[in-house]
Amino acid sequence: MNDGPYKFWGLPGFIVEIFDEDNLHKFSLIQIEKIEKPNIIYPPKNAKTISYEKYQEYLSNYKPTMSDIFAVNVNNGISTYMMKDGSRININLSKEMLDKYQNNREGLRRIILEKLSKKNSNPIER
Numbered sequence: 001m002n003d004g005p006y007k008f009w010g011l012p013g014f015i016v017e018i019f020d021e022d023n024l025h026k027f028s029l030i031q032i033e034k035i036e037k038p039n040i041i042y043p044p045k046n047a048k049t050i051s052y053e054k055y056q057e058y059l060s061n062y063k064p065t066m067s068d069i070f071a072v073n074v075n076n077g078i079s080t081y082m083m084k085d086g087s088r089i090n091i092n093l094s095k096e097m098l099d100k101y102q103n104n105r106e107g108l109r110r111i112i113l114e115k116l117s118k119k120n121s122n123p124i125e126r
Contacts, residue, residue, distance in 0.1 A: 064116045066109060081116060091115045 004015025005027040019026035050058075064083070071082040074093075081089045091112065101108035 062117075064113060066113070069116075079112075081112075089116055 001014045002012060003009050004011060004018065008015050008018055008027070015027075016029040017027065068083055068085075069081050070084045073080045073082070077092060077094060079091045079093050081091065083089065093112075097111070098108075101111070
């Protein structure tokens with residue numbers, strides 16, 4: 001059986017634990033359970049297939065919106081944006097910048113979105 005988490009499903013054997021050399025990411029098998037009636041996922045009616053190159057082009061041109069943000073945590077000038085896709089992006093916003101845009105929420109929103117679009121949105125891919 002060739003199976004495992006994330007993109008490691010194609011490795012030989014059944015991957016029950018895998019981690020990187022810096023121990024920043026670790027996947028461990030917790031439970032194996034037989035599912036009597038599996039959930040079937042149907043693709044959207046308007047789904048289309050694109051090439052990997054087109055997908056990479058899409059990702060490089062993607063600009064996040066405020067609706068992509070699930071939650072925000074601010075601690076010592078570092079804003080951690082928790083995105084709906086599960087990723088977390090840290091942005092350093094100085095007190096001076098926050099003070100400057102205190103009465104200009106739209107200006108601050110543009111700066112945040114610009115900084116988010118420059119960050120890697122997949123924390124697993126370093």
